[in-house]
Amino acid sequence: MTIVTGKAEARRRLQPGWSGALRKIWEHRADYAYVLPAIVVMLIVIAYPIYYTVELSFFKTPPGLQLRDKSFIGFDNYTAILTSAVFWKVTWNTLIWTLGSTFIAFVLGFATALALHRDFIGRGVLRAILIIPWVISAVAASYIWKWIYHSDFGIIGAVLVGLGLADRPPNFIDNVSTVLPSLIVVNIWREFPFAMIMMMAGLQTVPDQLLRAARVDGASAWQRFWHVTFPHLRNVSVVTILLLAVANFNSFIIPWIMTGGGPSNASHIWITHIYELAFGRQRWGVASAYSVLLFLMLMTLGYFYVRALSGNDRKEGSA
Amino acid sequence: MTRITLGGAVLRGTVSTALVASLMSAPALGAAPVDLSKWSPEYVRSIAGTQDFDTAADCAKVTPLDYKGRLTFWYQGVFEGDPDLLRQYYKDFFETFRKTYPNIQLEDQALTYNDLLDKFRTALLGNAAPMAVRLQILGGTEFASKGYLQPLKPEDVGYSTEDFWPGAMKAVTWDGVTYGIPTNNETMAFIWNADIFKRAGLDPDKAPATWDDVIKYSKQIHDKLGIAGYGLVARKNAGNTPYRFMPQLWAYGGGVFDEATANPTYEQVELDSPQSKAALQASYDMYVRDKSVPVSALTNQQADNQPLFVAGQLGMMISHPSDYNVMLDLQAKATGADKEKAQTVIDNMRYGLIPTGPDGKRAVVFGGSNIHILKPEYVEGGKVDEPAAKAIICMWTSPEWSLKMAYAGSNPGNLNGFKTKWMKERLDSIKFLDVTTSMLPYGIPFPALPQSPEIMNIIVPDMLQNALTGAMTVDQAADDAAQKVKDLMGGL
Structure with a gap:
């Protein structure tokens, strides 16, 4: 008589799975060999910095000392961040920046994609022109917009004053109330072509016969959009929004070049604030703690992005 | 080696007998320093063009001209607010250095005032700093206090501490030790x-x-x-x-x-x-x-x-x-x-x-810039070619080049620069130079703190x-x- 213990039973149950997984790995060993160099590089350039940043976030790094003279302070950096007024101000700015930029760039990109999906003369040229903001270097765009917005001699101000619509040029980026919306406009201008391209690609996948059938059935333009077109674009919309959100959370160039986070910290978002803390003020520990918090937020967005992508794969696989 | 233009000075009749005598007897690397107690536009004019310097010969005593080595060097260079004239002098300096020291492989990198500190700090964290660096006056004490810099005083490159503004020397001194040499000093x-x-x-x-x-x-x-x-x-x-x-x-x-x-x-x-x-x-x-x-x-x-x-x-x-x-x-x-x-x-x-x-x-x-040598452990490769670093420092802080590199925007860090013919040329060609030199006695250095x-x-x-x-x-x-x-x- 054979006595099977609980543990042995569990091991027996696991074995097929493990051996199956190992067998699969062995069968695909060439594929793994191909991606191995990339994994090694990623471990060096991504995993180690992440580890070091997390480690550093638990240390006090006084600006007057070298980094090696740091002292362990546990979660004090995190406590200091979460209880500081600047953190909440910068977080609020980051939320406005990210949500405002992402939502408007997406809507504008989507609307443009729908407009360009119709056949009309000059569509190709218009499409090429609209992509220009996206391909221009962010640094160059920031300098150009800085002059467009210039509070004394900007083009917008000159036009408004010239047309008699204003007595003096509007103050876009030297005013704490208007600076962030002004920067968001620049960001949207740069990003909406990306949303447009993504949504144009998505629109190619909407079956024409479905739209024709809906038209035959008497569906209005809105009904065709809402019941036929949009469901087909849901996944590409989610992916586009997530990619834009991640990019915006990570934005640096536009606010840094145009205002340096000012005036009076009114346009500081997380990344610019982290940069100033680390490289301007040498608070490496606090900056690392900020970075860890930002990393966790971005990982959360990344999780939804991967889920959205794998959802697409599953659907395509089952189709 | 010094060549004194005694005849010219006497002919101009603007230099006092005592000053001429002191210039005559002074070797180049130990020349009588400028008398700061007499500082005025008239005094500056009176000493301009009274002494010649042979930079290559002077620096050869620090680092032989045939020295073979390699140097990485970062510096605060010219930027959009500087005149083209200064751009040309920077170009000339590096060309001259390469000609004077043909066997030193120089890898130089210019950075703007606003970017240099950030980049330098980052490089130091990764032990990837250059062997020598020219920083704005604010930077000296920060990096000296953290132990990144090697002690370096004017005497190490053939000059005397008295050849430099006392206020400027304070900016490169930490805990009584000198860690750099002023290249230029300015007042607006x-x-x-x-x-x-x-x-x-x-x-x-x-x-x-x-x-x-x-x-x-x-x-x-x-x-x-x-x-x-x-x-x-x-x-x-x-x-x-x-x-x-x-x-x-x-x-x-x-x-x-x-x-x-x-x-x-x-x-x-x-x-x-x-x-x-x-x-x-x-x-x-x-x-x-x-x-x-x-x-x-x-x-x-x-x-x-x-x-x-x-x-x-x-x-x-x-x-x-x-x-x-x-x-x-x-x-x-x-x-x-x-x-x-x-x-x-x-x-x-x-x-x-x-x-x-x-x-x-x-x-x-009282602004300006200083030049420093890094400790080897913070430098890429872990080695500092000191003779090569001293060669470029000797040249930049020489009376000739510390004046030329500050020709339009600043003043020479080495006070003997005021005695060169280029200073005279400057006084003749740069309008309003007198006003800024007159402001020098009102100069207040930034706090010498990290x-x-x-x-x-x-x-x-x-x-x-x-x-x-x-x-x-x-x-x-x-x-x-x-x-x-x-x-x-x-x-x-």
């Missing part, structure tokens, strides 16, 4: 457009005597002509902001600490003193109350003021003597009617002493921005800045 002056003054009903040939006058003149120019009066700058992380605000702060009797006193201790924070608040109030009055300065001041730096000035849209500003050359460069690039307009501005450009405060105190930032870069580049501009945007009142902004300095000094 007050610049105005006489035509704008005239049209605004002001005396075109008279600079505002006090900072209160600056406020009044700025308002009068703005109200009468509809243009900006004074070129206020308040951008954060830009060297231009402290260089223009600190003279105002000191003139009103304020300060970050007691840096404006003869023997500063840097113990008491003074940013929240009534005098400091009065200085901040002056900026507030111009920006908020009178709206007489550029609205873009919060994002501006001096390079943004220059086009405004040459376009005749700005009445007054603080800057280098080089701004005259910058205006000439800008005028040369202008076309059509703009060219003529720019010429009118240049013809009406005037330089004067920086105004005083209510108690007659005049002050200006925390100075953060105070000057972040806390002081933040204070200005908080007050000028209305995010805080003047009192609150000054108190907030003082608290930040106290926290910083307390290690927070």
Whole structure:
């Protein structure tokens, strides 16, 4: 008589799975060999910095000392961040920046994609022109917009004053109330072509016969959009929004070049604030703690992005 | 080796017998230092062109000219606000160095004032710094105090400590040890457009005597002509902001600490003193109350003021003597009617002493740059080629090159530079140079503290921005800045 213990039973149950997984790995060993160099590089350039940043976030790094003279302070950096007024101000700015930029760039990109999906003369040229903001270097765009917005001699101000619509040029980026919306406009201008391209690609996948059938059935333009077109674009919309959100959370160039986070910290978002803390003020520990918090937020967005992508794969696989 | 132009000096008849005698007997590397107690534009003119120096021969005594080595070197180079003339001198310097030391493989990298500190700090964290670096005056003590720099004094490259401004030597000294050599030292002056003054009903040939006058003149120019009066700058992380605000702060009797006193201790924070608040109030009055300065001041730096000035849209500003050359460069690039307009501005450009405060105190930032050698453990590859580093340092801090590299915008770090023929040429060709050399005795160095870069580049501009945007009142902004300095000094 054979006595099977609980543990042995569990091991027996696991074995097929493990051996199956190992067998699969062995069968695909060439594929793994191909991606191995990339994994090694990623471990060096991504995993180690992440580890070091997390480690550093638990240390006090006084600006007057070298980094090696740091002292362990546990979660004090995190406590200091979460209880500081600047953190909440910068977080609020980051939320406005990210949500405002992402939502408007997406809507504008989507609307443009729908407009360009119709056949009309000059569509190709218009499409090429609209992509220009996206391909221009962010640094160059920031300098150009800085002059467009210039509070004394900007083009917008000159036009408004010239047309008699204003007595003096509007103050876009030297005013704490208007600076962030002004920067968001620049960001949207740069990003909406990306949303447009993504949504144009998505629109190619909407079956024409479905739209024709809906038209035959008497569906209005809105009904065709809402019941036929949009469901087909849901996944590409989610992916586009997530990619834009991640990019915006990570934005640096536009606010840094145009205002340096000012005036009076009114346009500081997380990344610019982290940069100033680390490289301007040498608070490496606090900056690392900020970075860890930002990393966790971005990982959360990344999780939804991967889920959205794998959802697409599953659907395509089952189709 | 020194060649003394005794005949020329006697012929000019401008140099005293005693000075000539001292020059005659002085070897190049131990030349009699300039007598700072006699400092005046006349004295500077009297010593200019009185001595010749053979830089290559002098530096050969430090590092043989056939020395074979490799040097990585970063420096604060020319940027958009500098004149083309200076660009040419930088080019000439590196060409000359490569010719003089053909076997030293030089890997040089120029960075702008605002980028250099960030990049250098980052490189140090990864032990990837260059072997030698030329930093702004603010940087010396920060890196010396952290132990990144090797002790380095003028004597190590063949010069004498007395050949350099005492104030400049303080900026490279930490805990009694010298860690660098000044390359150039500067003080700025007050610049105005006489035509704008005239049209605004002001005396075109008279600079505002006090900072209160600056406020009044700025308002009068703005109200009468509809243009900006004074070129206020308040951008954060830009060297231009402290260089223009600190003279105002000191003139009103304020300060970050007691840096404006003869023997500063840097113990008491003074940013929240009534005098400091009065200085901040002056900026507030111009920006908020009178709206007489550029609205873009919060994002501006001096390079943004220059086009405004040459376009005749700005009445007054603080800057280098080089701004005259910058205006000439800008005028040369202008076309059509703009060219003529720019010429009118240049013809009406005037330089004067920086105004005083209510108690007659005049002050200006004693600025400049220093050159340093890194410790091997912080350098890429873990090795420092000291002879190669000393070769370039000897050359840059020589009377010849410390003058040429500061030709239009600054003054030679090596005081013997004032004796060279190029100084004479400079006095003849650069208009208004006398004014900025006259400002040198009013120069106040930034506090020689490792925390100075953060105070000057972040806390002081933040204070200005908080007050000028209305995010805080003047009192609150000054108190907030003082608290930040106290926290910083307390290690927070």
